[in-house]
């Protein structure tokens with residue numbers, strides 16, 4: 327299985343978004359005209375983001391080209407393997423400016439299943455700016471993170487007042 331996991335991690339690394347913009351950022355400063363163009367593009371993206379409909383957007387799997395079927399069921403993997411895959415997956419998501427909102431401490435299986443579940447999430451990914459992916463509805467009884475979620479603490483705090 328480790329051989330398969332190594333290959334999967336390599337595939338995840340190859341699924342990083344390669345952006346001309348990122349290359350430009352690393353290079354010399356843009357001249358003013360390009361900056362204006364950048365800002366315009368940014369506002370267009372914000373508008374597009376606000377109008378985006380999660381039903382019709384491509385899934386994260388479409389964006390990154392990874393197939394959910396390539397991810398083994400959690401019970402076939404060791405905790406270490408799950409965490410390795412999670413770390414690679416999170417880095418890959420960041421290359422798309424996508425940041426998952428997850429509790430800091432999660433059991434490996436829960437973290438793994440959450441990351442793999444991201445592949446089904448339909449979303450608009452802007453070139454500029456970040457997108458947070460929420461899994462928690464702030465309803466502790468139904469929260470997929472159960473006792474690990476900090477949304478429970480929030481409710482306790484409100485009840486204490």
Ligand SMILES: [Zn+2]
Pocket residue numbers: 462463464465466469470471472475476477478
């Ligand atoms: Zn929650």
